[in-house]
Structure formats: structure tokens, C-alpha cells
Amino acid sequence: MEFAWTAEQDAYRQKLKTTIEELLPDNWTTDIAPHSYGSKEQIEYSRTFCAQLAERGLLVQQWPSEYGGGDGDPWQQWILAEEMMLAGEPRGPQYMNVNWIGPALMAHGTPEQKAEHLARIASGKVVWCQGFSEPGGGSDLAGMKTKAERQEDGSYLINGSKIWTSYSPFADYCFLLARTGEQKKAISIFLIPMSLKGIEVHTFPGLVGKGHLNQVYFTDVVVPESMRMGEEGQAWPIITYALRFERVSVARFHIGRKVLDRCVAQLQAEGRFSDTAVRVRAGRIAALLEAGRLLSYYVIDQRVKQGSDDVNGNIARVSVSAATMELQAFIMDYVPDALTGGDYVINEFFRANLSSTIAAGAYEVQLNLIAHGALNLPRS
Ligand SMILES: Cc1cc2nc3c(=O)[nH]c(=O)nc-3n(C[C@H](O)[C@H](O)[C@H](O)COP(=O)(O)OP(=O)(O)OC[C@H]3O[C@@H](n4cnc5c(N)ncnc54)[C@H](O)[C@@H]3O)c2cc1C
Structure with missing residues (x-):
């Protein structure tokens, strides 16, 4: 590299x-x-x-x-x-x-x-939204319940609901996963306009940044076969591809560094950055963010050269999440005023990353994948 x-x-x-x-x-x-x-x-x-x-x-x-x-x-x-x-x-x-x-x-x-x-x-x-997760669980996509049943005329009838569907109230299209068979992995992809009859979006309040807490209901939604992407029941390789890209595609370490610099600037201006404990923590976070950056670059390099990444994508994701968590704790301990009307960049980073260990695949699930894929540990 x-x-x-x-x-x-x-x-x-x-x-x-x-x-x-x-x-x-x-x-x-x-x-x-x-x-x-x-x-x-x-x-x-x-x-x-x-x-x-x-x-x-x-x-x-x-x-x-x-x-x-x-x-x-x-x-x-x-x-x-x-x-x-x-x-x-x-x-x-x-x-x-x-x-x-x-x-x-x-x-x-x-x-x-x-x-x-x-x-x-x-x-x-x-604007698109992504309809993967369901109220029953997001980590176990194979347990998905939303159904797309074939009709005599070849179209599908979709029933079920999705949750956490970011951007859905304002989206034009949904990249939707639905079950088209009884086997665990019999899942298909549909590219559907959000304006189809039978789709309803309910938004609910929460601490994380706006736009993410939505539940989308599908009630007898008629979807023509031409909106199915890929073969019926063969969505899995496309889902894996999408999830890999989702895990390492948002440059969180980059904004993290900007946020850390803003915290440090505020602490310096207030004469509080001479405290050794504060400096050590800030230095440690800077190092963690840098590690996240290099691991992410390694994954991008793999994608450029080989067309895909492997378990390194999970490692990069876990590394950036760990750095983000430490930065959040730092904000809470030393610049908490940013959370109640101070610097909006710090505030927005804090709120948007409250769920950084859940969105795009739970932290613990990533650790399991690393244990198996990188350390060759047994699955149970
Ligand atoms: C801000 C935000 C935006 C999101 N946007 C979207 C979106 O646009 N579209 C979409 O489809 N989804 C979206 N999600 C959902 C996200 O993908 C899921 O939250 C995630 O996949 C985890 O699923 P879950 O919340 O149902 O938790 P669950 O899968 O129910 O997991 C609950 C807990 O159990 C643990 N766990 C589960 N399985 C295992 C396992 N095998 N090993 C170890 N621990 C395990 C997890 O770590 C977690 O702590 C979003 C989530 C957030 C937070």
C-alpha cells in the first residue's frame, strides 16, 4: 500500500x-x-x-x-x-x-x-432509503419476515414492516429486501418507488440524529416483477456486497479528527488544556482515529486492487467505532456544553454517533466475524 x-x-x-x-x-x-x-x-x-x-x-x-x-x-x-x-x-x-x-x-x-x-x-x-432491518432484529437478516408473494400475473404482493429506515419519509425509492420463499436465505431485492399504494412511514422521536427513527409499513403493496433486482431468492451476494460497502464508506475518523481539534481548541481557549490527564486522553484519541484512518485506507486499497475486501473491513469498522466511543466520552467529560447549545459540529457528531456501534452492523457481531475470520477461533 x-x-x-x-x-x-x-x-x-x-x-x-x-x-x-x-x-x-x-x-x-x-x-x-x-x-x-x-x-x-x-x-x-x-x-x-x-x-x-x-x-x-x-x-x-x-x-x-x-x-x-x-x-x-x-x-x-x-x-x-x-x-x-x-x-x-x-x-x-x-x-x-x-x-x-x-x-x-x-x-x-x-x-x-x-x-x-x-x-x-x-x-x-x-433520494433512496434502505429497507433491510425489521422490528424482530437487524443483525439476523436471514430471519426477515417481510414477505413478497408471487401473484398469478407475475407481480408480487408485499406485506410486512421495516424499522430504522433512515431517510424514508423523504425518499423517492427504497432498496427493499423481502422474503420470497420459506428457506432461511430465500430473500429478494426490490427497487420500489416510495409512492406505491400501501406504503406508510411512521416517524418516532429519539436521541440519535434526525431522520433515522422510522418504521415503514407495507400493506398489500403490488410490485411488478420488473422491479425485482437479480434472480428471485438470490439476493444474498448483493446484500453482502452492500453491507461491506456500508461498513467502510463513511469517513467517520475524518470528521472525528475535526471534532477532536475543535474540542482541544475550546479547552485551550479556556486554559484547560495544560492538564496532563486531558492531554493524554486527547493524544490517545488522535492515535485511535489515525489507526482507524489507516485501517480504512487498507480496506479501500484492497477493494481497488482486488475488487473486494475481507475481514479487514470488519476490523476497520470496529477500530473506527472504538475511536468514536472514546471521543464521545471525552466530549461528555470535558466539553459537555457542546451538547446543550455550544459548538454544533461537536453536538451533531455526538448525537449522530450515539448509535455508531449499532448502525451498519452491531459492534459485537463484527467482533464475532473478526474472531472467526481473522483469528480462526471456533464459532461456538
Ligand atoms: C442510526 C441508525 C440508522 C440505521 N439506518 C438503517 C437503514 O437505513 N436501513 C436499515 O435497514 N437499517 C438501518 N439501521 C439498523 C441497523 O442496521 C441495525 O440496528 C443493526 O443491524 C442491528 O440490528 P438491531 O438493532 O435489530 O439489533 P439486534 O440485531 O436485535 O441486536 C441486538 C443486540 O444483540 C447483539 N447481537 C445480535 N446478534 C448477535 C450475534 N450474532 N453475536 C453477538 N451479538 C449479537 C447486538 O450486538 C446488539 O447489541 C440503522 C440503525 C441505526 C442505529
């Missing part, structure tokens, strides 16, 4: 920084970003921002040109993720479209599905 950025990658990062600065409106830090990236305000703004990025060829630069991209260096997707995270993720939920929904469609969609969705995603005007 090469540890330095190339001149082209540095230039691309600089171009992104300049563009972000040019595009973000004056009220970004006062009226939009403090609501969090899953909020109505930020999702609505993402439709403007991503369309502007797309016009400048910066939204899906690393996609193949046949799908509206620029055949760019695969690392550009990662640099984009870092710079967007640093700016407060003005793409809102559209990071998912760029990172894995689009690529999954390229690999597994029918020509009609590609024609319908990829140009729209590349235009930066469409």
Missing part, C-alpha cells in the same frame, strides 16, 4: 474543497447543517447541492463513463467521502446512491433498471 496521495489526488481534493466552499449557501452552518444529514432540511438541500456537483462532474466522477461517470481513480470516491464528511455531508443521504446502490445496479440490474435509475442517481436529484 502506498501511503502518500498522488499529485492528481491532491489536486482533486483541492478542487472539491474549493467547490464545496463556493456552493454551500451562507445559511449552511446556521439553518441547514445543524439539523443533521438525515433531516428534512438537509435532504431537501441535497437535491440542489448534488445536482450542482453533478453538473461539475464531481458527484460520480469515479463511475464508468457509460453510466454518467468520469472513469476516475477509485480513490476519488473516498476523497469525496472525506471532504463531504468534513463539510457536514451536504450530499445528505445521496452518499448511499453513489457508494453502493449505483454500483450494485451496474453489477446486477437489468438494462431497463439501469436506464431508469443510474442516470437519475448521477444527476444528484434522487
